[in-house]
Amino acid sequence: MNHNRNNSKRPRILFIILIMICLGLIAASVSGRNAGSSRGVVSLILRPMQSGINTLGGFVSSASEKKKTENSLESENENLQNQVEELQAQVTSLQQNITDYNELLKLTGLTEKYPGYKMTGARIIGKDPGNWYSTFTINKGSRDGIKKDMNVVAEKGLVGIVTQVGLTSSVVRSIIDDTSSVSAMISKNYDNCVVEGDLTLLNKGLLSVSMISDNTSVVDGDEVVTSYVSDKYLPGILIGYISNIQADDTKLSYHADLTPVVDFQHLSTVMVIKTLKSDLDTEQQSTDQSESETQG
Amino acid sequence: MRKKIYYAVSVILLFLLQSSLFSHLTVADVVPNLLIIFTASVATIEGRFDGCLTGFFSGLLLDVTYGHILGMYALGYLIIGYCTGTTNRLFYKEDITFPILMIAASDIAYGIYMYLAGFLIRGRLDFPYYFGHIILPEAVYTVIIAVFLYRLILLVLMRLDKE
Numbered sequence: 001m002n003h004n005r006n007n008s009k010r011p012r013i014l015f016i017i018l019i020m021i022c023l024g025l026i027a028a029s030v031s032g033r034n035a036g037s038s039r040g041v042v043s044l045i046l047r048p049m050q051s052g053i054n055t056l057g058g059f060v061s062s063a064s065e066k067k068k069t070e071n072s073l074e075s076e077n078e079n080l081q082n083q084v085e086e087l088q089a090q091v092t093s094l095q096q097n098i099t100d101y102n103e104l105l106k107l108t109g110l111t112e113k114y115p116g117y118k119m120t121g122a123r124i125i126g127k128d129p130g131n132w133y134s135t136f137t138i139n140k141g142s143r144d145g146i147k148k149d150m151n152v153v154a155e156k157g158l159v160g161i162v163t164q165v166g167l168t169s170s171v172v173r174s175i176i177d178d179t180s181s182v183s184a185m186i187s188k189n190y191d192n193c194v195v196e197g198d199l200t201l202l203n204k205g206l207l208s209v210s211m212i213s214d215n216t217s218v219v220d221g222d223e224v225v226t227s228y229v230s231d232k233y234l235p236g237i238l239i240g241y242i243s244n245i246q247a248d249d250t251k252l253s254y255h256a257d258l259t260p261v262v263d264f265q266h267l268s269t270v271m272v273i274k275t276l277k278s279d280l281d282t283e284q285q286s287t288d289q290s291e292s293e294t295q296g
Numbered sequence: 297m298r299k300k301i302y303y304a305v306s307v308i309l310l311f312l313l314q315s316s317l318f319s320h321l322t323v324a325d326v327v328p329n330l331l332i333i334f335t336a337s338v339a340t341i342e343g344r345f346d347g348c349l350t351g352f353f354s355g356l357l358l359d360v361t362y363g364h365i366l367g368m369y370a371l372g373y374l375i376i377g378y379c380t381g382t383t384n385r386l387f388y389k390e391d392i393t394f395p396i397l398m399i400a401a402s403d404i405a406y407g408i409y410m411y412l413a414g415f416l417i418r419g420r421l422d423f424p425y426y427f428g429h430i431i432l433p434e435a436v437y438t439v440i441i442a443v444f445l446y447r448l449i450l451l452v453l454m455r456l457d458k459e
Binding site for chain 1: 311316349352362370415420429
């Protein structure tokens with residue numbers, strides 16, 4: 001074996017050189033140097049393979065799921081029949097509520113917010129390969145007009161935010177990620193709070209809400225949406241419902257759990273909102289300006 | 297040279313499996329760490345030099361695709377590749393117990409590294425929770441996969457040595 005020559009020296013030198021490279025990279029990325037281009041190239045190569053294998057994975061898991069569901073279908077059917085009757089009664093009462101709600105929305109002007117955004121659909125083609133973070137890859141990138149900090153939603157509510165963009169794929173950090181924190185508000189009284197991902201709550205399917213101000217009227221089941229003061233998230237996107245409200249040790253604020261409306265376990269397609277919060281702010285400013293000009 | 301190509305192909309393939317296929321096959325909400333298996337296996341079979349290389353490039357691949365801070369994964373995998381590589385002379389290649397133990401130890405060390413580098417510095421202090429719910433289950437799942445994967449890696453490496 002030619003490896004035996006100098007075997008005590010060579011690996012050590014390599015080890016030290018590579019450690020230096022690592023530390024250099026860490027220092028560079030902590031200091032904010034952009035590593036976008038190298039990421040773009042790698043993701044461009046990996047994307048087709050990733051989406052292929054992911055289809056296989058989806059097939060495997062759906063096949064195993066199918067078997068499981070067949071067994072439980074019969075008993076479920078019975079239960080569901082009963083539920084249908086119950087729900088039909090509820091629907092009628094809810095429809096009444098919706099008409100009321102729509103009228104209220106018209107009053108506050110909130111309706112214009114959601115449909116006004118340009119959205120594009122994307123498929124999830126890969127997930128963070130470890131167990132510590134909840135990020136995933138989608139099959140759209142800068143070629144499809146995706147930019148960093150665009151908000152990602154599913155049918156019901158907020159999913160996350162785009163953190164890296166490649167040419168044909170991008171990485172999304174979901175709100176259940178431990179490093180995620182979203183500036184939010186309680187929709188009924190506009191109380192500000194912060195919604196944070198927490199790995200210790202993740203397997204219960206919950207997020208944590210903190211910084212709810214002291215004299216608040218918040219109760220279990222209240223709706224939490226993204227706030228107006230956030231600099232990355234668009235206002236008014238539904239996040240989830242509050243539960244288990246507790247006072248902080250300082251008694252100056254409250255924290256609570258939050259059940260997200262999105263089912264992160266079974267997410268396969270998402271929508272990316274192409275409107276950026278920063279664009280929205282500049283737009284707002286320009287309209288404000290023109291208004292003040294006409295007034296003046 | 298052929299070995300280097302084998303390393304590169306394996307790392308990419310295992311990465312793709314881990315990020316795509318195995319995210320559908322979670323057990324107790326964890327996925328096994330295939331890249332740690334590969335790094336630790338190569339390091340125990342071939343020594344520190346090859347362990348360093350595979351570890352560094354496995355980590356770098358994770359960094360450029362999913363990393364929060366570029367170089368963080370690379371550093372962790374590199375250290376694991378080097379450390380497991382030092383045990384290269386202590387055992388017979390055909391004996392599976394020792395390498396499997398090394399893989400388990402690597403995965404736990406990697407878990408602790410991830411906790412220290414990504415969670416403790418952000419003030420997440422509940423280490424017993426993370427150990428019991430993420431590090432340990434991941435290690436168990438990884439070891440189960442490793443029993444099969446290690447033999448495969450060894451088989452290919454021995455064939456490459458012969459030629």
